[in-house]
Amino acid sequence: MKKCFTLTLIPILLIIAFMVGCQDHTSTTNIAKIHSHSSQKEHHDKNSKPNKIKEEKTQKEQLLAQAKVSAEQYDYQKSITLLKQSDISKDVDIQSAIDTYEKQMKNLVTWPDNSQISHLFFHSLIVDPSKAFDGDDMTQGYEDYMVTTNEFKKIINQLYERGYVLLNLENIAKLDKKGKMVNQDIKLPPGKKPMILSQDDVSYYEYMKNDGFAKNLTLDANGNVTNTYVNEKGKAVQGAYDLVPIVDNFVKKHPDFSYKGAKGIISLTGYSGVLGYRTSESDYGPNSDEPNPNIKKDQQQAEKVANALKKEGWRFASHTWGHLNAKEVSLDHLKKDTSKWKKEVEPIVGPTDTIIFAFGSDIGDWKQYSNDKYHYLKSQGFNYYANVDASKAYWSQLGPDYFRQARINVDGLRMREALTGENNVLKQFFDVKQSFDSLRPTAKKLILKGSKNNS
Secondary structure: OHHHHHHHHHHHHHHHHHHHHHHHHHHHHHHHHHHHHHHHHHHHHHHHHHHHHHHHHHHHHHHHHHHHHHHHOOOHHHHHHHHHOOOOOOOHHHHHHHHHHHHHHHOOEEOOOOOOOEEEEEOOEEOOHHHHOOOOOOHHHHHHHOEEHHHHHHHHHHHHHOOEEEOOHHHHEEEOOOOOEEEOOOEEOOOOEEEEEEEEOOOOOHHHOOOOOOOEEEEOOOOOEEEEEEOOOOOEEEEOOOHHHHHHHHHHHOHHHEOOOOOEEEEEOOEOEEOOEOOOHHHHOOOOOOOOOOHHHHHHHHHHHHHHHHHOOEEEEEOOOOOOOOOOOOHHHHHHHHHHHHHHOHHHHOOOOEEEOHHHOOOOOOOOOOOHHHHHHHHOOOOEEEEEOOOOOOOEEEOOOOEEEEEEEOOHHHHHHHHHOOOOHHHHOOOHHHHOOOOOOOHHHHHHHHHHHHO
C-alpha cells in the first residue's frame, strides 16, 4: 500500500514540478520581453529626441527664411503674422524676428503721390546681336524697337541701384467694394521709388526665328520658368534668354527689388499664339491655312507656363488679339477682336483686368474716358488701361472706376534720342551711354556723338 501510494505520488510531483518550471520559464520570458521592450523604448526615445530637435530646428529655419523674404519685399505684416501664427511663436529667435520686423515696419513711409509712378516697357530681348543686326529687312525694326539682353541686365541693375522697386498696378489703385477706383497706400523705406515694368508681344513671333531671340518661355526640370533658345550650333538650350527669367533671377538675388512679390506685366496678342506656342485656333487650328498638329499640346504647355508665371508674381494684360490700333479701328472691330482674345488667350492665361494698347495708342485723349469704346471695354472687365507717352517721366489718371497710366518705351529709338540729346526722359532711370550695346550698328557713331553732347 505504501509502495503503491509512493509510486502514484511520483508522477504527480513530476507534473507539478514541470508546470512550475513552465511558469517560471514563461515569467522569465515575459520579464525578458518587458526588459527588451523597455530597452527598445529607451533606445527609440534616445533616437527620436535628437530627430525631433532636428525637425523643429529645420521648421524654424524654414519659417524664418520665409518671413525674411516677405520682410525684404516690404510686406512686414505678412512676416509678422506668419511668425505669430506658427506653433513655435514663443521661441526666442521667432520673438526676436517679430520685434525686428515690427520696428522696421514703423520706419516705412507712404509714397506721397500715386500719380508720380513711372512705367517702363520693353519688347523681346535680343540674345545674339549678330543675328538680329545682320543687314536683312528686319534689322532696322530690331534696331528701333528691341533691346539686347546685355543692355537689359545693365538697365535693371542701375534701376535697382537708384532705388526703384517693382510693383503691380493694383498696388497703385484698386476698386473698392462700391466699384470706385481708390489709391492704395504704398509703404516703402525712405529713398525707395515704386515703378511698373511691362513687356509687350511675348509671343515669340514666327518672323523672329533664326534672328537671335529666345524661342519660347518654358519650364525647367524643377518647374521654374525659363527660356528655350536655339544656339549657334542649332542646339535647343534652356536659360535666362529674355526679360522674364532675367528679372526672376535678379529678384532672387535682390528680393528688395520687388514690392510684396510683384514682378511685372506680360502684354499678349493672340494671333500668333502666346508665350512661343502656336495656340491660336484661328491661325493654327485644323481649319486654318497653316494647321498646327500639336495645337492641343501647345495650349496645355502654354497654360502650365502661364500658371507658373502668375505664381512668380507676373500679371497678364491684353495687347488686343490682332495688335490693333484701338484709336483707329471701329467699335465693332474692337468688339470682335476682344471676343477673340477672350476665346483664345484667356483660357490659357486666365482673366485679366488690364489692357495695354498696341502702337502706344489709346481710346481717348487726356480727358477722362466717357466714350463707347471705354464703356464696352469696361463691360468686359477691364479696369486698368495703358498707352505710351515718353514726353515725361510719369503720367496717370485716376478715373471714377478705372486707372490709366502712360508708359515709356525703352528701345533703340528712345536710347538713340537720349544719346543725341533729343529726349532725356531715360536719364533718371539709367545711364544710356553706359548701357548701349557696342554691337548695335549705330553704336560707335552715337556713343561718340553722345560724348560730344555731354561735354
